[in-house]
Structures are given as structure tokens and as C-alpha cells.
Amino acid sequence: MEQVRLPQTNGVVPLSALKPGLPARVVRIEAGRGLVGRLTALGLVPGTPVEVVSANGGPLLLSVLGSRLILGRGMAAKVLVCASQQGCD
Template sequence: MNIRPLSMLQPGEVGIVVQIAAGRGLTRRLVEMGITPGTHVKVLYNGPGPVVIMVRDSRLVLGRGAAMKILVEVDGVDI
């Protein structure tokens, strides 16, 4: 298994959320945005600053700190 923080994925990489290692407030906010264990996420942009991802046909922007707390199993690259 290749589990990494979401913030470590490169643009184009796809992963499955396995855990959210955050406090209740951030976890609740992420769940409200559709980021839950088992969800597929695709990284669109990961440079300096925020991380842009695609989740359930929605584009979301996450701060780097929040992205570090989302652990994903890397599923490959979706071109």
C-alpha cells in the first residue's frame, strides 16, 4: 500500500482517501465538502500555496495544512 498525505501527490495523481488525521472542526468541514474515507480525489494543482483537487465532480481548493492531514492511498495517474 502506498499511503501518503494528499499534499505529497503530484498533479494528475489519483488517490483514495483512507483517513483524515485532523481535529473535529476540520474533519467536519472536509466531510461537508465531500472528502470522506473511500472517496477518490485527483490532484489538479500542487505548487506553492494551496492544493487544488477534483472530488465528486467538484473542484476544491485546500490549504496546505489541511491537505497534509488527508491520507490517501495512491491509485495511479489519470491523464
């Protein structure tokens, strides 16, 4: 049921596959404009640090810009993040 994409070579993974507690940065959001607009307003833009606080199989609980967000799993799969300290290409 859970769609886990393997980490790509450049270290970019969908948020839904990010391990809880691991600091990461948003790289890209692959979604329609309306969705991007809503996520943007909540602080999820490329470059923002993001962390998965908990993932129980349902929606994810995220820490973004000092607030806690709930994000549906489907959407989280569309948010690509980079978990590497060195950054991703």
C-alpha cells in the same frame, strides 16, 4: 518549506505529497473534529476518489466528487490518501 513525507510501505501518502493528475482515494483524515466535519461536507471522506489538479506551492487545487476544491497545504498534509490501484492496507 514543503513537508514531503516519503510514501509509507503500505502506499498511504499525505495528499500534499500526491503528484498532480494521479488518481487516489482518501484513506483517513488526521485532524480535529471541526476540520473533519468541514471536509466531510465537501465530500472528502474515506473512500472518496480524489485527484490533485494543480499544486503551486500554495494551497492545492483538488478534484473531488465532480467539484473543484481549494485546500490549504497544512490541511492537505492531514489527509491521507492511497494512490495505488491495488489499494493500500
